[in-house]
Amino acid sequence: MSKILIRGAKVLGGEPQDVLIEGETIAGVGTGLSAEGAEVVDAEGKVLLPGLVDLHTHLREPGREDSETVLTGTRAAASGGYTAVFAMANTFPVADTAGVVEQVWRLGREHGYCDVQPVGAVTVGLEGQKLAELGAMHESAAGVTVFSDDGKCVDDAVIMRRALEYVKAFGGVVAQHAQEPRLTEGAQMNEGVVSAELGLGGWPAVAEESIIARDVLLAEHVGSRVHICHLSTAGSVEIVRWAKSRGIDVTAEVTPHHLLLTDELVRSYNPVYKVNPPLRTERDVTALREALADGTIDIVATDHAPHPHEDKDCEWAAAAMGMVGLETALSVVQETMVDTGLLDWAGVADRMSFKPARIGRATGHGRPLAAGEPANLTLVDTAYRGPVNPAGFASRSRNTPYEGRELPGRVTHTWLRGKATLVDGKLA
Amino acid sequence: MQRHLISAADLTRDDAVLILDTAEEMARVADRPIKKLPTLRGRTVVNLFFEDSTRTRISFEAAEKRLSADVINFSAKGSSVSKGESLKDTAQTLEAMGVDAVVIRHGASGAPYTLANSGWIDAAVINAGDGTHQHPTQALLDAFTMRRRLVGRDVGLGRDLAGKRITIVGDVLHSRVARSNVDLLHTLGAEVTLVAPPTLLPVGIGSWPCEVSYDLDSTLPKADAVMMLRVQRERMNAAFFPTEREYARRYGLDADRMAKMPADAIVMHPGPMVRGMEITAEVADSDRCTAIEQVANGVSIRMAVLYLLLGGNEPAVGQARPSVSQQPSDRRPAHTVSTDEEK
Numbered sequence: 001m002s003k004i005l006i007r008g009a010k011v012l013g014g015e016p017q018d019v020l021i022e023g024e025t026i027a028g029v030g031t032g033l034s035a036e037g038a039e040v041v042d043a044e045g046k047v048l049l050p051g052l053v054d055l056h057t058h059l060r061e062p063g064r065e066d067s068e069t070v071l072t073g074t075r076a077a078a079s080g081g082y083t084a085v086f087a088m089a090n091t092f093p094v095a096d097t098a099g100v101v102e103q104v105w106r107l108g109r110e111h112g113y114c115d116v117q118p119v120g121a122v123t124v125g126l127e128g129q130k131l132a133e134l135g136a137m138h139e140s141a142a143g144v145t146v147f148s149d150d151g152k153c154v155d156d157a158v159i160m161r162r163a164l165e166y167v168k169a170f171g172g173v174v175a176q177h178a179q180e181p182r183l184t185e186g187a188q189m190n191e192g193v194v195s196a197e198l199g200l201g202g203w204p205a206v207a208e209e210s211i212i213a214r215d216v217l218l219a220e221h222v223g224s225r226v227h228i229c230h231l232s233t234a235g236s237v238e239i240v241r242w243a244k245s246r247g248i249d250v251t252a253e254v255t256p257h258h259l260l261l262t263d264e265l266v267r268s269y270n271p272v273y274k275v276n277p278p279l280r281t282e283r284d285v286t287a288l289r290e291a292l293a294d295g296t297i298d299i300v301a302t303d304h305a306p307h308p309h310e311d312k313d314c315e316w317a318a319a320a321m322g323m324v325g326l327e328t329a330l331s332v333v334q335e336t337m338v339d340t341g342l343l344d345w346a347g348v349a350d351r352m353s354f355k356p357a358r359i360g361r362a363t364g365h366g367r368p369l370a371a372g373e374p375a376n377l378t379l380v381d382t383a384y385r386g387p388v389n390p391a392g393f394a395s396r397s398r399n400t401p402y403e404g405r406e407l408p409g410r411v412t413h414t415w416l417r418g419k420a421t422l423v424d425g426k427l428a
Numbered sequence: 429m430q431r432h433l434i435s436a437a438d439l440t441r442d443d444a445v446l447i448l449d450t451a452e453e454m455a456r457v458a459d460r461p462i463k464k465l466p467t468l469r470g471r472t473v474v475n476l477f478f479e480d481s482t483r484t485r486i487s488f489e490a491a492e493k494r495l496s497a498d499v500i501n502f503s504a505k506g507s508s509v510s511k512g513e514s515l516k517d518t519a520q521t522l523e524a525m526g527v528d529a530v531v532i533r534h535g536a537s538g539a540p541y542t543l544a545n546s547g548w549i550d551a552a553v554i555n556a557g558d559g560t561h562q563h564p565t566q567a568l569l570d571a572f573t574m575r576r577r578l579v580g581r582d583v584g585l586g587r588d589l590a591g592k593r594i595t596i597v598g599d600v601l602h603s604r605v606a607r608s609n610v611d612l613l614h615t616l617g618a619e620v621t622l623v624a625p626p627t628l629l630p631v632g633i634g635s636w637p638c639e640v641s642y643d644l645d646s647t648l649p650k651a652d653a654v655m656m657l658r659v660q661r662e663r664m665n666a667a668f669f670p671t672e673r674e675y676a677r678r679y680g681l682d683a684d685r686m687a688k689m690p691a692d693a694i695v696m697h698p699g700p701m702v703r704g705m706e707i708t709a710e711v712a713d714s715d716r717c718t719a720i721e722q723v724a725n726g727v728s729i730r731m732a733v734l735y736l737l738l739g740g741n742e743p744a745v746g747q748a749r750p751s752v753s754q755q756p757s758d759r760r761p762a763h764t765v766s767t768d769e770e771k
Contacts, residue, residue: 188537191631191632192631192632193632193634193635194632195630195631195632196630196631196632196633196635196636197607197632197635197636198537198538198561199537199558199559199560199561199562199604199607200537200538200559200560200561202630202631202632204631268545269537269538269541269542269545270542310514313514313516313546314514314515314516314542315515315534315536315538315539315542315543316536316537316538316539316542317535317536317537317538317539317559318514318515318536
């Protein structure tokens, strides 16, 4: 059995400790552990986290292999410190049957860089009309527990209600892409001061907030849990906070880019800043950071959305929405949450591993760093600071809004069940 | 304003006044038997129109031809993407054929900005209207018309529109004309009031350098110029207003309303007018309406912009292109144009 001794790592940012991996499992955590027969990784000064879990990734396979595949996407995930990603259902064909979700799940297993947990579509073809075979997807080898029409909103209140109710039978959760479709027809960016000047179609905050308000009330009414994808406005935070105070079983995610960037960037008309939901205002960014710190927002999820170059090298209106995020997420969270004093590293582990694993029922992930637990681990050089270089991405796509921006933190090692997927910043 | 003209907001007061003064010189050319200058001889300008706009395209074309430029008209109606050819490819293809300037009209806000700033091409870019963003030459021709009428043709040279009160009425939300005018008129010292039903004003308008009113009648007595924007009938299908009649009743300019304006105040319209909607035929055809004058002025303004951006007044085989932002000595006073004509 292979043995790896991670020496002197600040476990969850705490005091330096050694962590011994034997085979697929953490064998021990403590000081002065014996290195006998073990490969030693010097982790002095670095922070050891549980392997990160992304509840919101677009791997694009099947259908858009020109932008990402399960292989390139999971390599990007390993580079970013992730050991499990939830692959969204808006592929071609849509992941709305057991066959498609099993294929995606199996590809993840075969490549071995990162566990891939497919998300099943809520409705057939993401069309919002007819429930997909949610139970069949759950019972498949993929064991789907998270269902989402992400990219589109389940806007029909009755369909949403039924989905929320139906998945209770097997402990599933519906992850809502909150976007009232009529209020966002032709929408190109956040509706406000900047959109008024630029003459770009406005995407009002209320289009997100009204759906969240409706869905938390639906969840309360039918006694289901509901998850809100990529929450982006201060008003959404208030609604989720209110719902939680009422005891409603709601969880919410925020993307790294909504923690850092604002709609002022759209003045450049550079489509790299075009994303759904759109970049909002400084006030929203502040509210999102505070909400992530106080737990109103449960998790960080990347909404990693790869697009080929030509879909971003064009005029704003013609450009695709989305940004890649797996390889920069932890750095952005360090920049916006840790280095600002809003969250410590234990808090980061909670928001980026423990809680997303719990929401998605990802067994074996988001576990404590303790003997007997699966060795899913991420080692971070938090003292590093440097410019983002998309040319070095493992992702097939380069549509990052951070090109050239200096960000802190660099993942140096990732272990998936004891197997190194990233060593000294290089994919194994 | 450097090598391109993308937004009226990019113009300084001095830039704008220089363009207006140059346009006055250009206007004199139109009064001559032979309406042509050799200024842009050997330069190629492409009119790249992704949206139908016969008026604007013809106006630019007339300006280009009067300056002796070689003109290519490229009409790519509809979405370039739906045709499978991107804006980038189209622009690069045209530049490869040796184009010095691209006059672009595009349905997507920001397309001219992207064309000018993406590194795709080196040619000068002139925005002939992008989405609901900007239409800077329209704002310039409007300001030119206002200065002539409200300040004076000769007296106005070198002057701006300080203290003039301009009311702009109509579909501000969807109007690049309104945005461009607010920016430019503010730069020129005018006081602007926008009037529209609340549905046709953008959220976020509070940060614009102008006043906003929902009531037309109260703004008319103090207006030096009232600019009526075109209102498309289809807007009522999207619930921006209930009916054409109600819109006309509340926001249309008829003879009764025009009578409330000061005696020397003018009525402006960028065209095409929807008679019976935002303006009655009686007002449109009155002496106070400058719509036709604006069209004529549009050619002069576009000549001035092309001349200043492309460094006109040089020999056909030119040196560096002077730009509006360069030193006054480089700015080739417009009157030298007339000597050029003799060559």
